[in-house]
Structure formats: C-alpha cells, structure tokens
Amino acid sequence: MKHLIFGNAAASCLKYAFLKQNHQIISFPIDFSVGPITNIHQPGGIKVHFAWKASCFQEVQNFHADQSDYQEALEQLAEIKDGDQLTIWTCENASEQIGLRIICYLLSGKDVELRIVNTTNAMQEYMKGKGIEVIILSTGGCNAKQLIHFYNHSYSYITKEMRQAFEQEGEELLKHVSLVRSWKQGEIIDELETRDxxxxxxxxxxxxxxxxxxxxxxxxxxxxxxxxxxxxxxxxxxxxxxxxxxxxxxxxxxxxxxxxxxxxxxxxx
CATH class of the missing domain: 1.10.10 (Arc Repressor Mutant, subunit A)
Structure with a gap:
C-alpha cells in the first residue's frame, strides 16, 4: 500500500504507525492553504511558492529541505504504476482538501485503486459512545494508534465519478492566483490575505x-x-x-x- 499524506506532523505519525509494515509513505510537507499555488506541480510554481514562504515566514524553518522533500514526493507520485493501491489521507481543512484534488489531477490516466481516509469523520466515528468529543482540524492531530484504526476501519473508495470531479477541481486549483484559501461548507474558497x-x-x-x-x-x-x-x-x-x-x-x-x-x-x- 502507498500512502499520500500532507504535512510534516501527520507524515511523521503515519510513518511511525507503519514502521514495521511494508508500506510506502509519500509525504507532502506543504500547506496548500496559504501562499501561491499556481503550477505548484511544476518547477517554476514550486520555486515561487517556497520563495514566498521564505520572504514572509521568519521563524526558523528549513525551507530548502521542505522544497526538496516536496519535489521528491512529486517524483514518487510520478513513479506510481497502473495497478498500485493508494490511500489518500485528508481532513476537513483547506490544505488537505486542496492536496487531495491536486494529487488526483496528477494521477490522471493511471489505473490505480484509490482509497480515502477523512480523519475528521474517522475521529468522530472513533469517539462515538465514549462520552468525549474530539475535534481535529488536521490529520496531524491524530496519534499512531488512531491512524492504524482509521486505515483498517474508516476508509472508503474513491469512485470514478468522485475521481473525475477531484481531477477537474485539482486542475482548476493549479490556476488559482489567490494567496489564501479556506475550507467552508465543503468548498475551497479564495480569500484575501487579511482573512485572519x-x-x-x-x-x-x-x-x-x-x-x-x-x-x-x-x-x-x-x-x-x-x-x-x-x-x-x-x-x-x-x-x-x-x-x-x-x-x-x-x-x-x-x-x-x-x-x-x-x-x-x-x-x-
């Protein structure tokens, strides 16, 4: 099984969860909700995105390493072959929902089995009857035990119709010129930079x-x-x-x- 997941925290936890199993984790260390994403699947778009982050985010971060890891993830995605089984991890937030759609677009034409785990929905089901409400805003909010449970019990298959819709939306997202995007009522919304x-x-x-x-x-x-x-x-x-x-x-x-x-x-x- 190949896993596609977004964000460093979520990827680290998933790698730990499947440490002893022969699963490939393809992680995208990127927040698709802020910064330019026009052609972020191509060298020029990647360079623009990470240059924007380096100029705006001054906390100590290794932007060069993230850029290199992101490019490596795209290369791993391109190497996926017909017949491969894939699980895409997402959550009810703009970054992971955008990532889901862009990934589906980049997989266009490949005959692969696509499963999806929505960790927001999975967590709600996991906590049902336990008397505790746990609301997560990203897959990075889950622990390894929960991720393994979600993988075994909380997945669904991406249908042909769903995949076509995701591919079309992903293609459009790669043309967006906004700098900020939100996830509201099941839709990705372009926002002003002053949103927050x-x-x-x-x-x-x-x-x-x-x-x-x-x-x-x-x-x-x-x-x-x-x-x-x-x-x-x-x-x-x-x-x-x-x-x-x-x-x-x-x-x-x-x-x-x-x-x-x-x-x-x-x-x-």
Missing part, C-alpha cells in the same frame, strides 16, 4: 481587557490563542506573519525584537 487579521485583533483586545490598556502580550501567546479559537487550520508561522503585517500597517504596537515571535510583545495601537 480581525480574529487576531479581537483576541489581543480581549486579553488587553483582562490585563489593562497598557498590557503588551507576548506574540507567541497571541499565536497560540488565535490557533485555539479558529475553526480553520493554519500554521503558527502564518499567524505570526499576519501579526507582523498588522504592526507594519499600524494596527499594532510592539516592544522587543521582531526576529522571532518569542522575542516581542504586542498591543493594539
């Missing part, structure tokens, strides 16, 4: 009300708070980038150094 700014400001104001008007709040705390309150999945690097953008546009003041989120604090202007 109001949520960030609202969170900062709520903390200020608790601590006083002169309160400066650690940027890392803001990032964590916004991630907790949002119903969308996005990375801490994305939120930190938007905090710095709000500083640049005059909506926020800061003290400290903007070199890393742990080194500065913010308050509303």
């Amino acid at each position: 700014d109001a949520l960030i400001l609202e969170y900062i104001k709520s903390v200020e009300q608790e601590g006083g008007e002169e309160t400066f709040i650690n940027a890392a705390r803001v990032v964590g708070g916004v991630l907790t309150e949002s119903d969308q999945f996005f990375s801490d690097s994305w939120i930190e980038y938007r905090i710095r953008s709000l500083i640049q546009s005059g909506y926020l003041r800061y003290v400290g150094s903007l070199q890393a989120m742990r080194m500065y604090r913010v308050k509303t202007a």
